[in-house]
Amino acid sequence: MNKMSVDQKRKRINLYKRIIVTTILACILIPGILCVILLVRVHALEKKVEELQSLAAWKMQEDVQPEVPETASQAETEQVEEPSEVLQQAVTEEETTQADERKRVYLTFDDGPSSHTNEILDILKEYNVKATFFVVGKTDEASKAAYRRIVEEGHTLGMHSYSHVYESVYASGEEFEKDFLKLQSYLYEETGVLPVYYRFPGGSSNTISKVDMQEFISCLHKHGIEYFDWNVSNGDGMSRTPAVEVMMENVMKDIPLYEEAVVLMHDDANKHRTVEFLPTLIERLTEQDCVLLPIDDTAEPVQHIRPEE
Numbered sequence: 001m002n003k004m005s006v007d008q009k010r011k012r013i014n015l016y017k018r019i020i021v022t023t024i025l026a027c028i029l030i031p032g033i034l035c036v037i038l039l040v041r042v043h044a045l046e047k048k049v050e051e052l053q054s055l056a057a058w059k060m061q062e063d064v065q066p067e068v069p070e071t072a073s074q075a076e077t078e079q080v081e082e083p084s085e086v087l088q089q090a091v092t093e094e095e096t097t098q099a100d101e102r103k104r105v106y107l108t109f110d111d112g113p114s115s116h117t118n119e120i121l122d123i124l125k126e127y128n129v130k131a132t133f134f135v136v137g138k139t140d141e142a143s144k145a146a147y148r149r150i151v152e153e154g155h156t157l158g159m160h161s162y163s164h165v166y167e168s169v170y171a172s173g174e175e176f177e178k179d180f181l182k183l184q185s186y187l188y189e190e191t192g193v194l195p196v197y198y199r200f201p202g203g204s205s206n207t208i209s210k211v212d213m214q215e216f217i218s219c220l221h222k223h224g225i226e227y228f229d230w231n232v233s234n235g236d237g238m239s240r241t242p243a244v245e246v247m248m249e250n251v252m253k254d255i256p257l258y259e260e261a262v263v264l265m266h267d268d269a270n271k272h273r274t275v276e277f278l279p280t281l282i283e284r285l286t287e288q289d290c291v292l293l294p295i296d297d298t299a300e301p302v303q304h305i306r307p308e309e
């Protein structure tokens, strides 16, 4: 009986020992194995995230659309948590890049505001198109309201000299700077937005200025201003505005020549045909898979005279 009891006790002790050893081993081995599995998995995910990030960065470098910056900055600031999110982002950027491949057309209106500005803005609003207005300095209430409406409705407010009087704007470097600063600060006061794009009256290739245009270009650049000429014109700058069909022909024949087309038109009280022409122009350009954009920092400046280094 005693012997049985000693055997039983030994068996029980051995059983306890086995349980203790198994428990200790389980406590060490299971977390260890789990850790190894997790480390391998995390490493694989990290590699995938890096690959997708570099792919996304490459795509963004290749071509950037004006409407993209929000997405681009999100990509820079958002933390990547799930590879599926990164993949989704890369796909979205691929779609945007495809959209970028459409021909970019910048509709620009010089010389405003005028009695036609509101009609032009109404048409642009109806078609949900943003454009650029290179304006001059006018102090009547309607013009002030027009500057504000241009800005409020998301168009680019560019400068076209305060006076548009060639003899005084181009009289000298000092006169040019005075005129440009007067317009810039005036537009800033009226709209709260500091304009940073300029179109020379008559273009940078005008033959009126006796002063070397490079002097004015340097002045603008000194103030951080970029100037834009045009590579397509509807021809409404002539004293007699052409027929709508002629303006259409003028634009559509040149659009295919450029990847980025800056179209010159005028916002002038005497150019009512330009207003008539605008809806059809927008429709034709849209049919031809053009994307109509306001000038911004992603637009490549079209310049008749290039700045000297």
Ligand SMILES: [Zn+2]
Pocket (backbone or CB within 6 Å): 110, 111, 160, 164, 201, 202
């Ligand atoms: Zn002009």
